[in-house]
Amino acid sequence: MRYLCLVYVDDHAFDGMSERDNRRLTNESIDYDEELKKAGQLHLAAALQPVATAVTLRVRNGKLSTTDGPFAETKEHLGGFLLIEARDLNEAIQLASKVPMARLASLEVRPIMELEKTDPDA
Amino acid sequence: MDERRNLEQVEAVYRTDSRRVLATLIRLLGDFELAEEALHEAFAAAAAQWPRDGVPKNPRAWLVSTGRFKAIDRLRRRSRRDASMAELARQLEAQSEPMTEPSDDGIADDRLQLIFICCHPALPPDAQMALTLREVCGLTTEEIARAFLVPAPTVAQRIVRAKAKIREARIPYRVPDLAELPDRLEGVLHVVYLMFNEGYLASSGASLTRHDLTGEAIRLGRLLVELLADPEAVGLLALMLLNDSRRAARASPQGEMVLLADQDRSLWDCEKIAQGAALVEKALASRSFGHYTLQAAIAAVHALAPKADSTDWAQIAGLYDLLMQAAPSPVVELNRAVAVAMRDGAEAGLAIIDAILARGDLQDYHLAHSARADLLRRLGRTAEARTAYSRALNLAQQEPERRFLTRRLDRLYSR
Numbered sequence: 224m225r226y227l228c229l230v231y232v233d234d235h236a237f238d239g240m241s242e243r244d245n246r247r248l249t250n251e252s253i254d255y256d257e258e259l260k261k262a263g264q265l266h267l268a269a270a271l272q273p274v275a276t277a278v279t280l281r282v283r284n285g286k287l288s289t290t291d292g293p294f295a296e297t298k299e300h301l302g303g304f305l306l307i308e309a310r311d312l313n314e315a316i317q318l319a320s321k322v323p324m325a326r327l328a329s330l331e332v333r334p335i336m337e338l339e340k341t342d343p344d345a
Numbered sequence: 346m347d348e349r350r351n352l353e354q355v356e357a358v359y360r361t362d363s364r365r366v367l368a369t370l371i372r373l374l375g376d377f378e379l380a381e382e383a384l385h386e387a388f389a390a391a392a393a394q395w396p397r398d399g400v401p402k403n404p405r406a407w408l409v410s411t412g413r414f415k416a417i418d419r420l421r422r423r424s425r426r427d428a429s430m431a432e433l434a435r436q437l438e439a440q441s442e443p444m445t446e447p448s449d450d451g452i453a454d455d456r457l458q459l460i461f462i463c464c465h466p467a468l469p470p471d472a473q474m475a476l477t478l479r480e481v482c483g484l485t486t487e488e489i490a491r492a493f494l495v496p497a498p499t500v501a502q503r504i505v506r507a508k509a510k511i512r513e514a515r516i517p518y519r520v521p522d523l524a525e526l527p528d529r530l531e532g533v534l535h536v537v538y539l540m541f542n543e544g545y546l547a548s549s550g551a552s553l554t555r556h557d558l559t560g561e562a563i564r565l566g567r568l569l570v571e572l573l574a575d576p577e578a579v580g581l582l583a584l585m586l587l588n589d590s591r592r593a594a595r596a597s598p599q600g601e602m603v604l605l606a607d608q609d610r611s612l613w614d615c616e617k618i619a620q621g622a623a624l625v626e627k628a629l630a631s632r633s634f635g636h637y638t639l640q641a642a643i644a645a646v647h648a649l650a651p652k653a654d655s656t657d658w659a660q661i662a663g664l665y666d667l668l669m670q671a672a673p674s675p676v677v678e679l680n681r682a683v684a685v686a687m688r689d690g691a692e693a694g695l696a697i698i699d700a701i702l703a704r705g706d707l708q709d710y711h712l713a714h715s716a717r718a719d720l721l722r723r724l725g726r727t728a729e730a731r732t733a734y735s736r737a738l739n740l741a742q743q744e745p746e747r748r749f750l751t752r753r754l755d756r757l758y759s760r
Contacts, residue, residue: 264385
């Protein structure tokens with residue numbers, strides 16, 4: 224089954240971290256992604272640019288409107304994600320617990336819902 | 346062509362042997378997570394190599410040793426960040442031949458060891474069941490959650506906490522010594538029996554049985570009998586088979602509950618009854634049997650009666666007397682009362698139930714009130730029977746049981 228691991232980072236999570244430690248963390252994260260990929264347990268992983276770069280949009284009555292910034296103003300923001308392949312929720316938790324960012328961030332693990340096209344009138 | 350066949354074989358070996366390989370890896374590596382990762386890597390390696398090089402002569406041994414090497418490798422890689430991993434990797438590598446079986450008193454199956462770890466008394470019972478179903482039976486977290494009608498994150502958390510507890514409390518990865526075996530085995534049998542009952546008498550919810558749980562419990566029961574020649578393990582397996590033999594007759598096609606006396610006995614599973622009855626005899630012959638065997642013996646008397654009114658109630662009442670000595674409890678006493686009522690008349694049974702309730706026991710147990718209601722009905726004390734059925738209905742939680750009690754009540758009013 225596929226699970227999405229959402230990495231939520233506190234705005235101040237990196238306060239006081241040295242440039243060197245920061246680079247190490249990045250290297251470690253890339254290493255872990257590769258390890259997962261090699262084991263056939265990673266579909267996709269990405270880090271996101273700072274939340275200040277976000278745009279939120281909606282379409283209502285055919286009209287597009289946009290606002291600057293994230294959907295919700297919170298202390299913790301989505302900083303990245305991993306789409307992993309695991310046997311079950313506990314394996315997904317186990318894989319997510321080894322994500323280096325788990326030491327700084329909160330990871331939300333959500334099973335993917337499989338959608339199928341069906342007849343809307345059925 | 347060969348390649349595809351070999352790949353299919355990897356899948357077949359996964360289905361039949363992955364839990365045994367996991368159990369062995371847990372013993373060798375002394376850690377659930379490391380073992381699960383190693384299992385995954387071993388099968389990934391098999392999927393890559395077997396189609397090309399052919400399936401090894403002993404696939405299980407190949408998977409165990411591959412998994413072990415992969416785990417050591419993984420610890421080495423992690424040791425670049427965490428020095429303690431290097432020491433662990435060295436220790437694991439220094440261990441002797443990995444395939445040698447442990448020789449503790451001739452008990453030499455890794456799955457058995459795994460059952461004892463999963464059912465360790467330091468873990469709460471719901472965690473014991475979840476862990477056993479996942480690690481020994483190979484169910485997924487989501488399947489366990491569906492079977493117990495609880496959200497998957499709840500089950501996941503139980504498993505995470507149980508594993509943390511095993512690690513922190515340093516619960517040893519081994520089968521208990523012969524001296525402590527009886528106590529610990531009692532705990533294991535209890536977990537298996539709870540699992541069976543959870544499936545058989547689903548305590549709440551819409552469905553009367555949950556076959557996956559009963560099926561897994563019986564599978565574990567067989568495994569315990571195969572691995573440990575213990576009369577009570579035999580008795581428990583017999584009890585589960587005999588109860589399960591009535592599965593098709595316990596509910597009508599509409600999902601309504603059917604009492605033992607009213608069941609269509611041609612729907613009973615003769616194969617399971619024969620197996621169960623033979624196991625009961627074997628357990629009774631050991632002369633060191635306990636309450637599971639006695640309950641199985643009672644179930645066997647029921648199962649072997651061709652018609653409800655040819656049931657040997659005298660023998661059943663006698664077995665309940667023995668059960669009251671082996672494992673006295675108000676519920677056993679209640680069941681004994683029903684058997685006594687069948688042997689000596691409703692009045693005799695009613696007197697026992699009234700005594701139990703007067704003592705303050707089972708007052709909130711719906712089956713005590715429905716049994717009492719049934720005896721009152723038979724004695725023609727209709728008003729009292731109605732009150733008792735209503736009380737039972739108020740306490741019952743399972744939908745089919747509630748509908749059954751409602752029908753009984755309706756019938757009393759329509760008289």
